[in-house]
Amino acid sequence: MTINQPIIRDLYETITSVAKEATLAAGAVARKGFIEASPETLRTEQKAGFFDIVTACDKAAERAACDIIWSRLPQSRILGEESGWQGEGETTWIIDPIDGTSNFASGLPFFCVSIAAYHAGEPVCGIVYDPMREELFMANAGRLTLNGDIVSPFLRASSDHHVEVLSNAPYEGERPDLEALEAYADLVNSFRAVRRLGSCALHLAYVAVGWVAVAYESKFSAWDIAAGLQLVVAASGQIIAQDANGQRIDPSEQALGAVKRLVVAHAGFDYQSSCLAKLMADGKL
Template sequence: MDATHLLDTAIEAARAVGPQLRKAFRSRPDVTVKRDFHDPVTEHDRAAEETIRAVISSRAPGSTIVGEEGGTTGAGDIVWYVDPIDGTANFAAGFPFFCVSIAAAVHGELVAGVVYDPVREQEFTAGQDGAWCDGTPLRSTGATRDQEAMLLMSYPTPQDLDADGERALRRYAGCLGSFATVRKPGSAALKLAYVAAGWADVAYGTRSNPWDVAAGALLVRRAGGVYLGDPLVAGDYLAHVGGFDLSSSELAEVAPS
């Protein structure tokens, strides 16, 4: 099955859940929690993932699907990483910064990815030969140093504070002092899409899962930016636009290898 078919499948699956997510947005849905109260989930996360799984299963039968809500199913060579709502806390509260993230890997190599913002109806796509937003090619260019750059981050999370305490706060303070602008909008996938588009310069996150970052990592790389970390293994990531001087950045010491 070629990469073009896999990208078309990811696009179809993402678009399939757009109407239901737009309808549910700002309805203040009931929220339950998974790990703790910082990790919410709604009925719409589960319903959207079921729809996405159905599309993938019909278009690419025999695939393995790794979903945030439904876990891992199947045992095929094509592996899909699915986050039906990346940024659930934002979605549940009515804050318009969340997305659908779907990526496909073949034999451990990412070949297709979609990050779909259903509120703005913006579709970021990446394939073998480039990255696009609504069909327009993306070029990941922007600031070259911290003092000019917008940093999007989730750090420090409550888990980071539990693990690193004062060191995490000092690192965060260092970023506030070093970067021109620091924002914590949520949704790793959408943050990475913005770096791919050159709408933000750096994105940093810790303890991310493959369904959070796989599609966004491919977007950044195909747009000419830099993604550090293994997007198919849970862990930390750092991404930046092409030409950014990471070696002199406040974040140089935490950049994954």
């Protein structure tokens, strides 16, 4: 049985409404926790090591988002960074309650909430929300908006020498070898500037709305990129995703976990002539 289009449209609108409500709720928890920082809200635990932490506020923000989803759409399955998989249903949610936890814990006001929603494997909406600047980037129904206004990103420049690149590489927790350092030197030597802001989701959002031409990442999880990729698609941007073997793949919901290297760029950016094309081929950084 095929669900007719009006029913699907109504369902997608409901999912989008819930996603926005859940994002704002998580953002409110994160903002309050940052402004009213205390030993309780900043209580941290190590995950992979000293370079990979979770705070009490991360967990509280994720709970706030999940509570809203469960109350409005109980037939949902949720992948949260702090809680793993929960629930069952055709609607899937991928949540990073605070992307940029190290910034958050250190007192740097650069972090965000990232929530992506899918139904029956199809993307419905992606939201990246910066609660400190109150900037809500959203993709749904083929549209890209910032705080509700349609965004039509324009190309500021198309080549490495004339743009900034955003990248968190090389990453904490592993001393970069000589090949990685040489690859990073290529970035520094090729781009007008290299910026390492500490939030993969915001990197993708900034590319989507045209504030930056290109971003590169090679260490992330599905919750870091799920919403941001939907933003880039809505902006008609470029997505070059590779698996662990260096093969190019389509970063659909089912394949997000297989993506190991990623470039996102404005539609008019000359990727083939960029040093990033070589970097992706070599896989050194």
